[in-house]
Amino acid sequence: MSNPFFKNHGPLKISEIIKSLNINVAEAYKDKEIYDIKDLTSSEHNDITFFHSKKYKDVAKRTKASFCLTTNNLKYELPKNCFALVVENVLVSTSKITSLFYPDAINDGFDKTAKDISDTEFNIKVNFGQNVLIGDNVSIGENCKIGHNTIIEKNVTIGDNCSLGSNNIVRNTLIKNNVRILDNCVIGKHGFGFFPIKNNNLRYPHIGVVLIEDNCEIGCGTTIDRGSMSNTIIGKNTYLDNQIHVAHNVKIGENTIIAGQVGIAGSSIIGNNVKIGGQAGISGHLKIGNNVEIGGGSGVIKDVPDNTKVMGYPAKNIKEFLRNNK
Amino acid sequence: MSNPFFKNHGPLKISEIIKSLNINVAEAYKDKEIYDIKDLTSSEHNDITFFHSKKYKDVAKRTKASFCLTTNNLKYELPKNCFALVVENVLVSTSKITSLFYPDAINDGFDKTAKDISDTEFNIKVNFGQNVLIGDNVSIGENCKIGHNTIIEKNVTIGDNCSLGSNNIVRNTLIKNNVRILDNCVIGKHGFGFFPIKNNNLRYPHIGVVLIEDNCEIGCGTTIDRGSMSNTIIGKNTYLDNQIHVAHNVKIGENTIIAGQVGIAGSSIIGNNVKIGGQAGISGHLKIGNNVEIGGGSGVIKDVPDNTKVMGYPAKNIKEFLRNNK
Amino acid sequence: MSNPFFKNHGPLKISEIIKSLNINVAEAYKDKEIYDIKDLTSSEHNDITFFHSKKYKDVAKRTKASFCLTTNNLKYELPKNCFALVVENVLVSTSKITSLFYPDAINDGFDKTAKDISDTEFNIKVNFGQNVLIGDNVSIGENCKIGHNTIIEKNVTIGDNCSLGSNNIVRNTLIKNNVRILDNCVIGKHGFGFFPIKNNNLRYPHIGVVLIEDNCEIGCGTTIDRGSMSNTIIGKNTYLDNQIHVAHNVKIGENTIIAGQVGIAGSSIIGNNVKIGGQAGISGHLKIGNNVEIGGGSGVIKDVPDNTKVMGYPAKNIKEFLRNNK
Numbered sequence: 001m002s003n004p005f006f007k008n009h010g011p012l013k014i015s016e017i018i019k020s021l022n023i024n025v026a027e028a029y030k031d032k033e034i035y036d037i038k039d040l041t042s043s044e045h046n047d048i049t050f051f052h053s054k055k056y057k058d059v060a061k062r063t064k065a066s067f068c069l070t071t072n073n074l075k076y077e078l079p080k081n082c083f084a085l086v087v088e089n090v091l092v093s094t095s096k097i098t099s100l101f102y103p104d105a106i107n108d109g110f111d112k113t114a115k116d117i118s119d120t121e122f123n124i125k126v127n128f129g130q131n132v133l134i135g136d137n138v139s140i141g142e143n144c145k146i147g148h149n150t151i152i153e154k155n156v157t158i159g160d161n162c163s164l165g166s167n168n169i170v171r172n173t174l175i176k177n178n179v180r181i182l183d184n185c186v187i188g189k190h191g192f193g194f195f196p197i198k199n200n201n202l203r204y205p206h207i208g209v210v211l212i213e214d215n216c217e218i219g220c221g222t223t224i225d226r227g228s229m230s231n232t233i234i235g236k237n238t239y240l241d242n243q244i245h246v247a248h249n250v251k252i253g254e255n256t257i258i259a260g261q262v263g264i265a266g267s268s269i270i271g272n273n274v275k276i277g278g279q280a281g282i283s284g285h286l287k288i289g290n291n292v293e294i295g296g297g298s299g300v301i302k303d304v305p306d307n308t309k310v311m312g313y314p315a316k317n318i319k320e321f322l323r324n325n326k
Numbered sequence: 327m328s329n330p331f332f333k334n335h336g337p338l339k340i341s342e343i344i345k346s347l348n349i350n351v352a353e354a355y356k357d358k359e360i361y362d363i364k365d366l367t368s369s370e371h372n373d374i375t376f377f378h379s380k381k382y383k384d385v386a387k388r389t390k391a392s393f394c395l396t397t398n399n400l401k402y403e404l405p406k407n408c409f410a411l412v413v414e415n416v417l418v419s420t421s422k423i424t425s426l427f428y429p430d431a432i433n434d435g436f437d438k439t440a441k442d443i444s445d446t447e448f449n450i451k452v453n454f455g456q457n458v459l460i461g462d463n464v465s466i467g468e469n470c471k472i473g474h475n476t477i478i479e480k481n482v483t484i485g486d487n488c489s490l491g492s493n494n495i496v497r498n499t500l501i502k503n504n505v506r507i508l509d510n511c512v513i514g515k516h517g518f519g520f521f522p523i524k525n526n527n528l529r530y531p532h533i534g535v536v537l538i539e540d541n542c543e544i545g546c547g548t549t550i551d552r553g554s555m556s557n558t559i560i561g562k563n564t565y566l567d568n569q570i571h572v573a574h575n576v577k578i579g580e581n582t583i584i585a586g587q588v589g590i591a592g593s594s595i596i597g598n599n600v601k602i603g604g605q606a607g608i609s610g611h612l613k614i615g616n617n618v619e620i621g622g623g624s625g626v627i628k629d630v631p632d633n634t635k636v637m638g639y640p641a642k643n644i645k646e647f648l649r650n651n652k
Numbered sequence: 653m654s655n656p657f658f659k660n661h662g663p664l665k666i667s668e669i670i671k672s673l674n675i676n677v678a679e680a681y682k683d684k685e686i687y688d689i690k691d692l693t694s695s696e697h698n699d700i701t702f703f704h705s706k707k708y709k710d711v712a713k714r715t716k717a718s719f720c721l722t723t724n725n726l727k728y729e730l731p732k733n734c735f736a737l738v739v740e741n742v743l744v745s746t747s748k749i750t751s752l753f754y755p756d757a758i759n760d761g762f763d764k765t766a767k768d769i770s771d772t773e774f775n776i777k778v779n780f781g782q783n784v785l786i787g788d789n790v791s792i793g794e795n796c797k798i799g800h801n802t803i804i805e806k807n808v809t810i811g812d813n814c815s816l817g818s819n820n821i822v823r824n825t826l827i828k829n830n831v832r833i834l835d836n837c838v839i840g841k842h843g844f845g846f847f848p849i850k851n852n853n854l855r856y857p858h859i860g861v862v863l864i865e866d867n868c869e870i871g872c873g874t875t876i877d878r879g880s881m882s883n884t885i886i887g888k889n890t891y892l893d894n895q896i897h898v899a900h901n902v903k904i905g906e907n908t909i910i911a912g913q914v915g916i917a918g919s920s921i922i923g924n925n926v927k928i929g930g931q932a933g934i935s936g937h938l939k940i941g942n943n944v945e946i947g948g949g950s951g952v953i954k955d956v957p958d959n960t961k962v963m964g965y966p967a968k969n970i971k972e973f974l975r976n977n978k
Contacts, residue, residue: 110473147762192567241844279933281605297951299623436799518893607931625949
């Protein structure tokens with residue numbers, strides 16, 4: 001997993017791990033130590049993984065993981081090196097196990113480690129306003145400005161020549177060089193991802209980060225959630241206007257321009273040189289190609305190929321939209 | 327009225343009350359004391375009420391109020407115990423009289439009583455960040471966290487095991503147990519309710535509160551306005567994502583999930599186990615049933631019955647929406 | 653230009669000005685001093701102007717400017733008093749020259765001049781909360797309130813009887829009398845205007861202000877950007893609800909009511925007595941007439957004449973919208 005910030009509490013004994021799942025493993029395995037939880041492809045020997053849908057059958061056959069949360073039907077697809085742990089709900093179980101390895105990534109309380117910047121090493125190096133707070137494990141490059149009341153919580157890396165305005169909250173975020181973040185933004189909080197359970201939903205950990213590449217600008221009141229298993233990425237020289245919401249795991253390309261009040265739902269991928277008009281919404285898990293233009297107010301509910309202009313709700317070819325609405 | 331927070335400045339003499347309305351009552355009544363202003367149904371003896379539309383004729387006939395703001399046409403419907411005060415505009419007059427009883431509920435200036443939490447009784451009990459302010463008449467349960475720069479203004483009750491993030495502003499709000507409010511939210515401000523009057527609109531008091539039940543989560547940058555005559559309610563285990571707006575008097579049920587940038591206009595009622603996709607909007611005074619799913623980007627302008635999936639603008643049955651938009 | 657706040661760094665020698673454009677002028681002109689950059693109409697003798705499209709031919713013929721950035725094709729339209737400076741991209745060149753005259757209007761870093769209000773002349777006059785900051789060149793009238801953590805950055809004028817809530821950030825803004833700004837707003841930041849250039853977009857200066865007229869109310873979490881070459885204006889007794897975005901150069905009339913989460917794109921003009929429903933979006937450079945009603949959720953992509961009701965996306969006559977969507 002790609003997170004440089006969240007402490008992995010492993011190795012954990014498999015006996016500890018399965019305690020929360022109400023299942024058993026053979027006595028011989030019980031003291032075996034597991035180092036991490038990863039997806040089927042990136043798991044190594046001594047990791048645990050999960051396999052919940054037939055469509056991952058081919059990668060499941062080749063996983064290097066030592067254990068795998070799965071179902072009775074799917075377990076026959078796993079290779080010999082991988083011991084199947086059959087559970088009722090694979091994703092809920094995965095969430096529980098991830099929480100054991102990364103307990104700090106579930107709920108985002110405020111950062112108690114944050115203290116006044118005047119009392120930190122950044123006192124001289126950074127040009128800062130009143131009441132700026134800095135948490136643990138923060139690094140800030142040369143020639144940076146941080147405005148009044150802004151809180152750089154723990155686990156933030158800021159490059160050179162960056163300007164953060166006032167009233168921002170940033171955590172679990174990598175900011176490259178020459179980035180401008182205006183005011184009132186919240187960047188790096190966990191996403192809106194959880195399992196709906198009656199009376200008490202189950203949150204799963206978000207162990208990804210937000211990565212903001214060189215020369216980006218982020219407008220006022222914008223929220224960018226960190227990824228759950230992968231990162232949320234804003235590509236080079238991409239500009240976001242005010243009051244935009246970028247959900248967890250979204251990846252936005254380079255030189256892209258996004259106008260005010262746009263919302264991008266979880267895990268969607270936006271290409272390079274894309275222009276998105278104000279208030280447009282993009283559903284989750286979509287792929288928007290390069291050089292795409294999306295008209296203001298559009299609701300995009302399916303993939304958009306490269307070099308296309310779309311508009312409408314649901315968004316369709318812009319010529320068709322305009323012809324239908326003369 | 328349901329508000330535990332706003333001080334009722336009554337009893338007021340009826341002569342004082344009618345001064346602002348340019349009307350008269352018989353000399354004999356002038357010193358009569360009025361204790362409160364309520365709707366037709368909940369008024370008691372010695373209260374004043376209001377009656378502005380024929381559709382309330384049946385409840386008007388049975389009101390226990392001693393006085394009633396009404397029109398020349400409607401006054402004949404009132405019972406003998408209730409003295410009619412005929413005015414030109416019943417709702418504007420009602421607003422003026424409510425303002426006499428509840429002058430503190432009209433305009434929300436900042437809370438001057440708020441002081442640093444270190445100087446309050448919560449200094450030890452609460453786990454708090456830098457620059458946290460607490461107003462008068464606040465109570466906070468066991469095991470709560472309050473983040474940096476958050477302002478708990480006057481008239482707030484918080485239960486046990488609650489976590490408030492940073493930069494929030496809360497007032498006139500009841501928060502039950504195990505509630506998480508992330509960052510940058512404004513909760514409990516008066517709603518967008520006023521009488522449009524040329525050059526100088528007339529605001530009426532908002533004497534309701536916001537009630538957030540157990541196990542809720544409220545995302546970053548969300549605004550929840552308090553009710554005008556009733557309360558704004560978020561039911562148990564309901565999760566709101568970032569940048570959502572919940573207007574005054576809205577009631578949301580239990581186990582409901584609302585994605586980013588959704589807006590719910592005043593006085594609408596949302597059922598239990600409802601799922602609302604990102605950027606959807608719900609008009610005012612609607613009733614959305616239980617187990618409803620509303621697609622992202624939808625504009626809902628009429629009631630939605632239980633167990634229905636809708637999408638589109640205006641929202642219709644989702645199958646129809648998808649069929650029409652192949 | 654209408655900005656009372658940004659310092660004009662002129663006069664500048666024409667030789668300095670053209671250095672950044674890679675062009676030449678006759679030796680005789682090189683020491684000539686230029687006082688300001690303005691549009692074709694408002695330029696005076698010794699100003700520089702710009703002319704980039706045939707549709708401005710008629711005003712170009714009468715400009716009083718001494719120099720004009722233009723193209724090889726258009727230069728013949730200029731009068732004898734005006735010396736043509738032929739450049740590849742007129743608007744980019746205009747941006748560069750404007751930046752020379754107004755270097756402080758390009759990027760909005762936090763205001764380093766802001767200090768605690770207790771240490772300013774407003775200590776006694778203003779009713780203020782905790783941690784209020786005031787920048788240089790601020791004036792505040794009688795009987796004003798400023799809430800906790802609010803930052804009045806440099807270049808703000810506030811009239812009498814105004815109430816600002818908590819966590820606001822205001823700069824480059826003129827606020828008249830009896831204005832209420834609730835919480836978490838950002839007012840007066842530069843707009844989302846720049847030239848897209850691969851790897852490094854070019855921001856142009858925003859030298860307009862935000863002007864908020866008497867008796868307005870601005871809801872929580874609203875952003876109002878200042879103008880680029882003209883001002884952003886909110887007319888008398890106009891009320892904005894929560895989470896609204898008003899882009900640069902927008903002009904809104906009097907007695908207008910705008911519900912939550914509405915977005916108005918750059919340079920659009922909204923009339924008097926207009927009502928806009930929640931989440932409606934208005935494209936840029938449009939003209940919405942007086943007494944217009946725009947239904948909630950609408951997407952307005954063309955001008956709307958006076959006394960019209962529209963709804964839909966794209967917005968059309970409301971009767972037609974309702975008939976098509978029975």
